[in-house]
Amino acid sequence: MTMAPERIDLRVELLIDQRWFAVCDLTDLIPGRGVAALLPDGSQVAVFLDRAGRPYAIDNRDPFTGAYVLSRGLLGSADGRPFVASPLLKQRFDLETGRCLDDETVTVQAYATRAGDVMSAQVA
Amino acid sequence: MTKSAPKSETATPTIVLVGHGMVGQRFLEALADRGVTSRARVVVLCEEPRPAYDRVQLTSYFSGRTADDLSMVEDGFMERHGIELHLGDPAEAIDRAARTVTARSGLTVTYDTLVLATGSYPFVPPVHGKDSAGCFVYRTVEDLLAIEEYAKDRATGTVVGGGLLGLEAAGALKGLGLTTHIVEFNARLMALQVDEGGGAALRRTVEDMGLIVHTGVGGKEIIADTGGAVTAMALSDGSSIDTDLVIFSAGVRPRDQLARDCGLDVGERGGITVDERCRTSDPAVYAIGECALTADGRVYGLVAPGYEMAQTVADDLAAVDCEGFTGADTSTKLKLLGVDVASFGDAHGTADGCLDVVYSDARAGVYKKLVVGAGGELLGGVLVGDAESYGMLRPLTGSVPPVAPEQLVLPAGLGAPAALGPSALPDDAVICSCHNVTKGSIRSAVTDHGCATVPEVKKCTKAGTGCGSCVKTLTTLVNDELEASGISVDKGLCGCFGYTRAELYEIVRTLRITTYARLLEGHGREEARSGDGCEVCKPAVGSIIASLAPTLGTSGYVLDGEQAALQDTNDHFLANLQRNGSYSIVPRIPGGEITPEKLIVIGEIARDFGLYTKITGGQRIDLFGARVDQLPVIWAKLVDAGFESGHAYGKALRTVKSCVGQTWCRYGVQDSVRMAIDLELRYRGLRSPHKLKSAVSGCARECAEARGKDFGVIATAAGWNLYVGGNGGAEPRHADLLAQDLNDEELIRLIDRFLMFYIRTADRLERTSAWLERIEGGLDHVRDVVVHDSLGLCAELEALMADHVAGYRDEWAETINDPERLRRFVSFVNAPESPDPTVAFVPERDQVKPDLTLLSGPTIPVRTARTLEGTSSR
Ligand code: SRM
Ligand SMILES: Cc1cc2nc3c(=O)[nH]c(=O)nc-3n(C[C@H](O)[C@H](O)[C@H](O)COP(=O)(O)OP(=O)(O)OC[C@H]3O[C@@H](n4cnc5c(N)ncnc54)[C@H](O)[C@@H]3O)c2cc1C
Ligand code: SF4
Ligand code: FES
Numbered sequence: 001m002t003m004a005p006e007r008i009d010l011r012v013e014l015l016i017d018q019r020w021f022a023v024c025d026l027t028d029l030i031p032g033r034g035v036a037a038l039l040p041d042g043s044q045v046a047v048f049l050d051r052a053g054r055p056y057a058i059d060n061r062d063p064f065t066g067a068y069v070l071s072r073g074l075l076g077s078a079d080g081r082p083f084v085a086s087p088l089l090k091q092r093f094d095l096e097t098g099r100c101l102d103d104e105t106v107t108v109q110a111y112a113t114r115a116g117d118v119m120s121a122q123v124a
Numbered sequence: 125m126t127k128s129a130p131k132s133e134t135a136t137p138t139i140v141l142v143g144h145g146m147v148g149q150r151f152l153e154a155l156a157d158r159g160v161t162s163r164a165r166v167v168v169l170c171e172e173p174r175p176a177y178d179r180v181q182l183t184s185y186f187s188g189r190t191a192d193d194l195s196m197v198e199d200g201f202m203e204r205h206g207i208e209l210h211l212g213d214p215a216e217a218i219d220r221a222a223r224t225v226t227a228r229s230g231l232t233v234t235y236d237t238l239v240l241a242t243g244s245y246p247f248v249p250p251v252h253g254k255d256s257a258g259c260f261v262y263r264t265v266e267d268l269l270a271i272e273e274y275a276k277d278r279a280t281g282t283v284v285g286g287g288l289l290g291l292e293a294a295g296a297l298k299g300l301g302l303t304t305h306i307v308e309f310n311a312r313l314m315a316l317q318v319d320e321g322g323g324a325a326l327r328r329t330v331e332d333m334g335l336i337v338h339t340g341v342g343g344k345e346i347i348a349d350t351g352g353a354v355t356a357m358a359l360s361d362g363s364s365i366d367t368d369l370v371i372f373s374a375g376v377r378p379r380d381q382l383a384r385d386c387g388l389d390v391g392e393r394g395g396i397t398v399d400e401r402c403r404t405s406d407p408a409v410y411a412i413g414e415c416a417l418t419a420d421g422r423v424y425g426l427v428a429p430g431y432e433m434a435q436t437v438a439d440d441l442a443a444v445d446c447e448g449f450t451g452a453d454t455s456t457k458l459k460l461l462g463v464d465v466a467s468f469g470d471a472h473g474t475a476d477g478c479l480d481v482v483y484s485d486a487r488a489g490v491y492k493k494l495v496v497g498a499g500g501e502l503l504g505g506v507l508v509g510d511a512e513s514y515g516m517l518r519p520l521t522g523s524v525p526p527v528a529p530e531q532l533v534l535p536a537g538l539g540a541p542a543a544l545g546p547s548a549l550p551d552d553a554v555i556c557s558c559h560n561v562t563k564g565s566i567r568s569a570v571t572d573h574g575c576a577t578v579p580e581v582k583k584c585t586k587a588g589t590g591c592g593s594c595v596k597t598l599t600t601l602v603n604d605e606l607e608a609s610g611i612s613v614d615k616g617l618c619g620c621f622g623y624t625r626a627e628l629y630e631i632v633r634t635l636r637i638t639t640y641a642r643l644l645e646g647h648g649r650e651e652a653r654s655g656d657g658c659e660v661c662k663p664a665v666g667s668i669i670a671s672l673a674p675t676l677g678t679s680g681y682v683l684d685g686e687q688a689a690l691q692d693t694n695d696h697f698l699a700n701l702q703r704n705g706s707y708s709i710v711p712r713i714p715g716g717e718i719t720p721e722k723l724i725v726i727g728e729i730a731r732d733f734g735l736y737t738k739i740t741g742g743q744r745i746d747l748f749g750a751r752v753d754q755l756p757v758i759w760a761k762l763v764d765a766g767f768e769s770g771h772a773y774g775k776a777l778r779t780v781k782s783c784v785g786q787t788w789c790r791y792g793v794q795d796s797v798r799m800a801i802d803l804e805l806r807y808r809g810l811r812s813p814h815k816l817k818s819a820v821s822g823c824a825r826e827c828a829e830a831r832g833k834d835f836g837v838i839a840t841a842a843g844w845n846l847y848v849g850g851n852g853g854a855e856p857r858h859a860d861l862l863a864q865d866l867n868d869e870e871l872i873r874l875i876d877r878f879l880m881f882y883i884r885t886a887d888r889l890e891r892t893s894a895w896l897e898r899i900e901g902g903l904d905h906v907r908d909v910v911v912h913d914s915l916g917l918c919a920e921l922e923a924l925m926a927d928h929v930a931g932y933r934d935e936w937a938e939t940i941n942d943p944e945r946l947r948r949f950v951s952f953v954n955a956p957e958s959p960d961p962t963v964a965f966v967p968e969r970d971q972v973k974p975d976l977t978l979l980s981g982p983t984i985p986v987r988t989a990r991t992l993e994g995t996s997s998r
Contacts, residue, residue: 024953032656032689033696035953036960044960047953051641051656066979067705068962072693076658078619085659087693087701092659 012047014057015112016040023047026115029055034084036060036071045111046071048095050082055115056095059108062086063100070108137236138165139441140225142215142382147413147430148241149176149196152207154438161205164441167233168207169225171214172264175202180427180591182268186296187903188831188847188860191265218386220406237408239437240383240396244376244414244425249284253346258354258369262293263376271371275300278368282306282357284343285373286313288456293371294335301842301865304335305365307357309342309374317456317467318491321484322508325491329463329509332489338365346370378415378423391417400448402437410437420451427590428452428558453557455518463489464511469504469521470495478503483533485509492533500524502532515597516546519553519563546601555597558590563601570605578602596900617888618660620644620652625813625888629668633884638678639686640665664888666690667775670811671883674931675924681938682774682811683945694773697949698935699755704974706963707755708748709735710772711762712808715782715800715820716743725765729758736971742779742817744770749972751963753956756949759936768934771809775889777816780804781829785822785839792822794839799868800828803837806872807879809932813886813895816879817852831859834892835875840864844871848878849896849903857893860903863911873922877910880921 010026016039023037029049037045037057044060048071060068065088073084076092083092083101092101098110139155141148148168155161170176177194185194202209213227218238226232246261248254258278260271275281281297283290286308297304306313312323313330327337338359347356347364358364378395389397389405395417402410402418413430417423424430429452439446455468473480477498484491490509494517497503501524507514513532525532526548546555551564565585575581578599582588588595616622621644623631628643637643643665645653657665666687673680679687682695694700699707711726726745730737736748750758771777780803783789785796800820810816819828820837829852830836836847842865850859863874886895896903908914910921939945951960962979965972 028947028953030689032662032686035948036951037954038952038958044952044962052654065703066976067703068960068979069693069701069705072696072701074659074662074692075656075689076660076662077652077655078658080655082656088703090659 010116012049012055012113012115014039014045014047015114020114023057026055032075034071034073034075036068044068046073046084047113048075048082048084050075050077050095053115054082055113056082057111057113058084058093058095058098059110061108062088062091063106063108064089064091136163136165138167138234139237139239140233140235141166141168141239141241142225143241143243143379143413143415144168144170144172144176144209145241145243145413146176146179146196146427147243147434148239150431151239151241151412151434151438152201152205154435155441156201156205158438158442158444160438160442161207164236166205166207167235168209169213169215169227170209170211172266173212174265175209175211177265179263182262182265183292183296185265185268186272186299186861188858190858193858194265215382218382218409220386220388220409223408235408237410237441240404240409240411240415241413241430241434242379242382242415245379246372247375247377248372249343249374251343251345253348253354254372256346256348256354257352258348259346260369260371262289262296262371262373268296271296271369272300274369275302279303280305280365280367281369281371282343282365282367283371283373284357285375286310286337286339287316287373287375288314289376290371290373291330293373294330297369297371298333298335299861299864302369305367306330306335306337307341307343307359307365308337308339311340313337313339314465317471318465318506318508319472319493321482321493322465322467322491322506325484325489325508326463326465329489343370376414376425378417380415383409383411383415391423395423400436400450401440402433402449403440410440412437418449418451422451424452424454426452426454426456428560429454431558432560453518453554455521455557463509464507464514466507466511466514466518467505468514468518469502471504471506473503475503481529481533483530494529494533496529500529502529515555515594516549518557519546519549519555523550546597547604555601556585556587556590556594558594559586561585561587566598566601567605570602571609575602576606576611616649617664618658620648620655620657620661622649623647625664625668625890626885628665629672629884632665632668633672633675636676638669638676640669640690641686660888662690663692663695663775664813666695667811667813671928672924674927680809680931681933681935683935683939683948688948692773697752697755698759698769698773698939699750700773702748702974704963704976704979705752705960706748706974707750707752708746708772709750709755709758709762710740710744710746710770711767712770712804713744713779714804714808715780715797717782717797717801722765722767725761725767729761733758734965734972736973740772743781744779746772749963749965749974751951751959753950753959756940756946760940763934763937763940768808769936771935774811775814776809776811777804777807777818779817779819780807781817781819781833783821783827785820789822791825792839793841794822794844796820796822796828796837796839799837799839799844799871802868803872803875806929807875809935810879810883810928812879812883814889814891816892832856833859835859835878837871843867846871846874846878848906849893851891851893853891855893857897859893860896862903862907874910876925877918877921878906880924881906881910881917884921 011022012024013020013022031049031051034046034048045057046060047057060070062070072087082095085092098108100106175197213229215225217226224232224234246263281302282305283294284307286306294304294306313326342360343357344360345358349355356364356366380390380396383396396411398411398416400419404411412433433449436449473495478495481494492507494505495503502520549563553563555563569575569581569584575584581602588598615624730747738746740746780800782797782800786792817833818835819830819833821828821830822839830838831847831850832852833850836859838845844866845864846862847859848862851857950956964975966975
């Protein structure tokens with residue numbers, strides 16, 4: 001895989017308890033896909049990069065099946081907002097808010113994320 | 125047998141229907157529609173062993189439709205309406221004084237109303253020897269079964285009668301592989317429907333197909349051997365034809381015996397005499413369909429007039445006002461032996477002062493004639509070889525066409541002005557003559573009943589559900605109407621692309637686009653161009669690029685570069701995701717053939733990694749419960765033992781199942797295992813709109829279930845028969861015969877073309893079965909394209925497949941040898957050594973199953989924080 005030189009050395013960080021926590025290098029991410037990462041408390045997050053180079057993070061657990069797989073879903077955008085579709089039963093989750101687009105009653109946690117000065121929108 | 129709860133004999137009247145054919149069933153539906161079935165007891169006596177089926181489509185039995193496919197009775201119809209149906213129990217006597225009907229079983233029913241719908245019987249000329257073994261008629265499913273069986277090891281067949289049905293029967297015999305003769309007493313084929321010029325064009329085309337036509341002669345005698353089996357037929361001109369089988373198709377006669385026996389009026393030349401309400405000479409008895417001699421003095425041998433009669437009687441019984449039956453259109457359009465033939469209106473030009481407008485191209489086998497009245501009105505016509513304009517012309521009959529008649533028969537491109545569209549038709553023009561549906565009713569289905577698709581309109585109006593010849597015009601009308609009401613018909617793939625999958629394929633192929641990004645930026649919907657695409661178009665485009673990769677000269681490896689981001693999750697990890705986040709592994713086992721050594725390797729791997737093993741429905745072995753980080757290790761062992769990816773995760777070729785075949789089986793006539801392996805190795809890795817499955821059976825017993833596959837191969841003594849468009853799953857469909865008795869090379873060439881044509885034109889996630897039913901022209905069109913090369917595409921399709929075959933590489937072998945590609949196979953990016961603790965198992969039946977209790981809680985902490993130290997925050 002080719003790496004854009006300016007991406008080297010950039011760390012992807014999540015805001016956890018008011019502190020930035022680095023989960024991986026930007027080069028670990030493929031635009032349009034995700035990876036799973038462990039947080040210090042042992043919980044799992046799914047970290048994504050969209051085609052514009054912006055990182056996002058939400059819970060890795062798919063609330064519909066209980067399986068820890070959201071990181072393996074496909075990214076897309078609807079009305080200009082990025083989402084991930086669960087690889088199991090395809091429900092979509094907004095990457096900025098964690099809200100499920102196919103079931104209003106379901107939300108997963110979303111994390112503020114940054115890579116260098118590129119940052120995902122603040123979580124409401 | 126369907127028995128409804130007994131209704132009180134005194135209060136509810138009893139309607140008895142004799143004959144459950146096409147018209148009989150339509151009558152029952154009309155009764156149900158009008159609510160009559162809920163207030164009357166309805167008893168049906170059916171002579172045949174099965175409920176009503178589509179006799180018009182009878183011949184399609186030979187091209188793969190089953191007797192069940194042909195059924196006209198919706199599941200549960202009889203039960204729902206409390207109709208008592210007695211199969212295989214014909215009426216034998218009617219006592220009009222006592223108002224009873226007695227059936228063969230002895231069952232006697234007292235009726236208030238009796239409806240005779242006994243149809244016709246094929247007329248067999250009284251020639252000597254007509255009862256020899258090998259003589260058949262062509263009317264019922266049983267007839268076809270008997271012909272098929274008898275034809276098995278016979279070489280030559282003869283059809284007596286060159287009319288519509290005779291040609292159809294001849295086509296069927298030819299399809300069964302027999303040398304086929306047609307003997308017609310008249311000077312031309314289809315004398316009833318077409319004129320001399322049309323007959324000549326038809327004959328030329330039929331002869332070009334290898335059928336032998338004898339016109340102006342009759343069969344004089346059937347010659348049989350000592351065992352009583354047909355060997356030849358002597359003709360009236362003194363010559364004779366050696367033949368093993370004879371089908372009589374010399375016209376039909378109304379079945380009016382029952383009516384004669386009970387003293388009802390019948391016509392001089394047969395047919396039960398009825399009035400405009402279809403009442404016989406006894407007001408309690410009706411006759412409908414082919415057995416009736418109607419008020420206009422005719423016996424109709426077509427189904428549409430019969431339907432009208434059925435409706436007339438139902439109206440009468442429901443006390444609904446109706447026009448009655450005074451006559452019907454006998455227009456027909458048929459595809460006989462692949463030749464379009466249509467005749468409509470006054471095809472023979474019998475009206476005073478009428479003139480013919482004729483276009484004829486003997487070389488192309490096209491003949492078109494229009495009969496135009498003195499006032500310029502279109503009276504009728506004959507079309508042979510090109511009946512495209514039938515859908516337009518028939519509804520125009522009786523009116524003065526909006527353009528000069530010559531322009532209606534000239535082929536496009538020969539100075540014909542822009543083709544006349546159905547929009548030019550008046551609202552009362554009949555679009556579907558099978559169901560007598562006008563343009564007005566179709567328009568109102570869209571505007572008043574809110575139908576938004578052609579299938580909805582079909583369901584609502586029944587238009588297009590008979591012979592199917594009107595579907596093209598119907599589709600144009602529905603789309604025009606939708607557009608006129610401001611409903612745009614968006615055929616786009618998804619919110620990101622306004623193009624269909626097939627259009628995107630063409631764009632990628634011709635503009636040689638190798639990335640999703642370029643395709644989206646250059647050809648996506650304006651509003652989606654800068655976005656991230658979606659989960660619908662990404663895998664679809666990924667698949668298009670992958671199937672064209674060898675030809676575009678780009679990497680076919682699905683995890684490279686941007687391609688990786690497009691793949692569905694299964695393709696992304698080259699394995700199938702299971703409910704607890706673990707994966708299953710399916711190594712390819714071509715043709716289902718496997719050595720003991722390989723079985724042992726699979727067993728050892730499963731044991732060492734604690735995987736659940738199961739034999740799949742596709743003749744291979746699935747290993748379940750691998751964690752994502754175990755996939756590469758497991759595959760390294762599998763590749764080492766000579767296994768390859770089985771693509772169980774991809775929209776790609778899955779398996780080619782095989783039966784054991786000639787090598788071992790006492791019935792086998794070809795080596796089905798070898799062929800299955802050859803096919804599986806040839807098409808492995810081929811990305812397509814949906815998964816592809818295949819099977820090869822060693823003889824007609826079909827143990828490999830090839831007809832349930834996208835492309836299925838069945839051995840014959842002479843080679844292979846190729847069937848396409850089969851499907852298991854939720855909507856099973858038997859594959860249709862595409863070509864027969866192919867040698868190995870012909871078989872493979874044809875499959876190459878078929879698959880590439882499918883990949884090129886199908887919608888996303890459209891299996892071959894749905895595709896075949898959707899595309900215009902259906903199987904015939906596909907056969908034209910891939911067998912007769914009607915679009916001149918075959919060379920290109922073959923080249924595309926050759927590229928695929930040459931470019932194939934095993935995805936797993938490529939993956940395990942490349943550290944960069946292996947990076948994704950970890951549970952956690954920041955803790956590559958930690959296994960995912962939520963993927964755990966509990967025992968079941970000596971193996972394992974997912975531990976789902978782990979997944980039910982809100983979150984599960986992972987106790988491997990030591991691995992995180994290096995990445996803690998700044
Ligand atoms: C493993 C297997 C069941 C088994 O244990 O036997 C299986 C398992 C699945 N089938 Fe199947 N099918 C399996 C044989 C079949 C068969 C039998 C056959 O191929 O002869 C059929 C009917 C034949 C057919 O496809 O026409 C079959 C018809 C389906 C369908 C319905 C397809 C349709 O057109 O209606 C689906 C759903 C789909 O693909 O959209 C499906 C989908 C699936 C999926 C992919 C469902 C899913 O999304 O998770 C399952 C994933 C398998 C996995 O995770 O490994 N599976 N599936 C079989 C694997 C065969 C193989 O060796 O590759
Ligand atoms: C191969 C073929 C192709 C055709 N193609 C076309 C076409 O393209 N277009 C078209 O319009 N028409 C076509 N026809 C004609 C069409 O099938 C008939 O017009 C239609 O079937 C007539 O319907 P029916 O109900 O009157 O008769 P049938 O469908 O023949 O039904 C009559 C039923 O009554 C049963 N019966 C008879 N006597 C008794 C009794 N005593 N007791 C109980 N049951 C009895 C018979 O067994 C039969 O099942 C074709 C026919 C054939 C054979
Ligand atoms: S399909 Fe024919 S050859 Fe194959 S196993 Fe069955 S009976 Fe034998
Ligand atoms: S004309 Fe036969 S289905 Fe419409």
